[in-house]
Amino acid sequence: MPNERANSIDALGQLLFTRYSAKRIPEKDLQGLGIPSSLYAANWRIRTDIKHPEDGKTIQLIVAARPSFPFSVPHIYTHPELEILKYPHVEERGKLCVWGDEVSFDPQDITYVEHLIKDSHSLIEETISGNLDDDFSVGLLSYWSRSFKTSSKEKKATSLCNIRNLTTRKIHVAYESNKGTVFADTEKQLKSWLTNIGIKSNQKFCSTTLLINLSEAWKPSEYPTNLGEILSILESQYGDPVQAAEAITIVLGSSRRYPAFLIQTNTPNGAVITAMNCVGGIGTRGHAGLLNLYEAKIGNGFRDSIIPQRFLNTRCIQLGVRGIDIERRDPSWVLGRDSNSFLSTTSGTTIGIIGLGSVGSSLLPLLIKAGFTRFVLCDGEPLEAANVGRHLLGMSYVGVNKAEACKRHIERDYPWVEVLHAGSQEWFEDDTTIDLLTTECDLMISATAEWASDKAIQERIESGKLKCCVVFCFTEAHAVATHCYINKAGSFSYGSLFDNTGDLLESCAKFEHRTTKPTHFCGGIFQPYGGIELSFGHSMIAEAVTELACEGIQTDSYRVWVGSRKLLLSAGGEWSHSWEQKYGEIDDGSKVLKVL
Structure with missing residues (x-):
């Protein structure tokens, strides 16, 4: 070589x-x-x-x-x-x-x-x-990062702000020593993010600051070097020195000696977030978020009287600013770099998931990546070591209730996600869970494959207490087929697939032998299959749920992922002739069958 x-x-x-x-x-x-x-x-x-x-x-x-x-x-x-x-x-x-x-x-x-x-x-x-x-605008972040020096110890700041909001506005910021500076549009959003990444927010490092929106990107020769230039930009935007002064006070009134603020710039490739901080130290005693500069505060260098505009200009000119590294971590960027057309719909949809086992748990990351951000999770069982081979969660969660463990996992890995509730009982035995499922959820996913749970859903539907669509999903023996039935609101047509005891009337696969195996506990059984067999079904279900949220349905929808004939034969089965006569040839499998 x-x-x-x-x-x-x-x-x-x-x-x-x-x-x-x-x-x-x-x-x-x-x-x-x-x-x-x-x-x-x-x-x-x-x-x-x-x-x-x-x-x-x-x-x-x-x-x-x-x-x-x-x-x-x-x-x-x-x-x-x-x-x-x-x-x-x-x-x-x-x-x-x-x-x-x-x-x-x-x-x-x-x-x-x-x-x-x-x-x-x-x-x-x-x-x-x-x-x-003009390419200075197209590749803005490359030139911005080269305009200032950073030390190896300096952490990159994080922006959670909505880039579709093209206004100059007050935002919230946390200055955290381990995680760096975090910017968010609202206090609730900021605190939720900090909590999910394991930080308890407090007033010592939480403050307010400013996001300045620019209609055109700066060239490097135009990058500001002092706060006076920022004040001039605000005066030009507002056309009123008083409004500009009120805005700059959000920075000057920070509880931090070196406050940071955001610059949102519109470029040919879309909006870009950059950040700056003050490098000279503002020397205040801390008046974060105060908008009226003309009510002077002792500690800012003036008595309780009006601060003249010329003094404000001088102070801002003397206060240097520099760029800082920042990374966007808002869902619009993380989930498609502002190109995910589903987000406007999915981000406003609350999903209830009943059953966080091998099917329900693995739907979570796919749904989150499709843009869903609000969940109600329900499961009455703890995670066991034997579950790990086909579950979202790993060994560190063994012994923890599945719903609570999934909540911890997704909120840590996807801090913008909000789990409204993690029910650790059978959902129909918990009044809080029932109330949230029926009042907060825009759609539900039933992934228990338990007939008693499905019949409890039927009861809620027929009593008029559950008014959203329900997506029912389950697997056949050895996971050779995964079913996804979308039951439109107000009906329980899903029940027509089963007899009165919950046995599937028409299955894709037929086995002449027992497909379950007994466990070492009295009456215990399990269905042998692995995570690979399930993965295709997970994608099918997540796609169906996303379509439901974005497009809605007029009638029920039913689709089935059938695995490969090789998988079927290895498990000792064959395709059901009655299924094929009713719904069509399965042939070699490895495909989605759209039944309805």
Whole structure:
């Protein structure tokens, strides 16, 4: 392998010399160019006819081949280097960002480097001429993060704010030493997030701050350096110095010495959240959230009288600001980077799940990733070690009630999710659970496969106390088929699939032997199957629930995932002839059958 790499480097050198008269750069000369020699296997210099805009010298392209060439594209540097943040697509030490992630190449044909060099030459010409200045907006976060220095100990801030709200507004913020700074639109949202990640919120580190919305993105030369420039932006937005002063007070009145605030910027690729903090220290005694600056507070440097506008301007100009690293963790970004069309509907839908076993528990992460955020969970049993092989939860939750354990798990891993209630009894024995299922849930999922529970649901439907649609789901023996029946509101048509004792009238698979196995407890049995067999059914059910939430139904819907014939035969079964006569051939399986 080392010889192959060396041969590739030699071939590249020959190509560059033949096409561009490129000369290899000795390692000792790289230090003078500011290029770290340890990162590259070899470097070549190519002369161009482009004049550097600052000193008029002819720009050279430095082709730096990485040790993994030809499977990784060489880096291209400019010398003399173009100034970072003055020209788009320029990184540290004059390195060019030439090809984006969408560009593909054939690593077995190294002539792709010719296209790279041609594109580099064109990029330099375009960026020097100013034709690419709009790209500062397109790639805003790259340039923003390069405009300030961060220490290895500095934690990235977190934004939970709704980017669809295009207004300048007061928001809430927590300054937490271990998790960093967290911004949220509301106090409830902030406290819920902190609780779910294991932090008890308190007034010592919770405060209010400002989110400023900009209609156009700044270029790097326009990045603010002091709070006075922020005040000027607010004055321009409001057209009223009093309103601008009230807004800036939310920052100045922070309980923190170095308060942070958000900047929301609209770009061609959608809204972007960035953040800044004050670096000089505001020296207040803490008046977070006070909007009326003109009621001066002792401790801010004034007596109880009006603060003149000119003093406010001076104070803001003297207070430096800098950018800070921030990461969006709001559902719109996490669940599809603002491209999930389901979210507007699913995020407002509350789902009740009865039964958090092998089917119900594994639906949770799929439903959350579809955008559902509010749940009522019910299960009367604790997790056992033998459940782990086909359950969402692992060994750390053994012995914990399944509903309560699922609540802990999803709220920790998906902190924006809210579990309204985790019932640890049979749902029809718990008045609190019954009330929440019937009054709060927009739809329900019954995943118990227990006839008594399903009949209790029927009773609630027929009495008019349960008015939402119910999704019933269960598996056949050895999980060779997973059924999903959507029972429209006001009926119990699902019951027509079973006899009076809950036996399925028509199954997909037929077995001539007993499919359950006894446990070591009196009367105990279990159905042998694993998590792989179930996974396809989980996806089918989650898709059906999402369609129900987004589109609704006029009639019942019934679909079945049938596993492979190979799985069926390995379990000693065959497809049911009566099922196939009624609903159609199953053949080799591994597909969804839409029965209704």
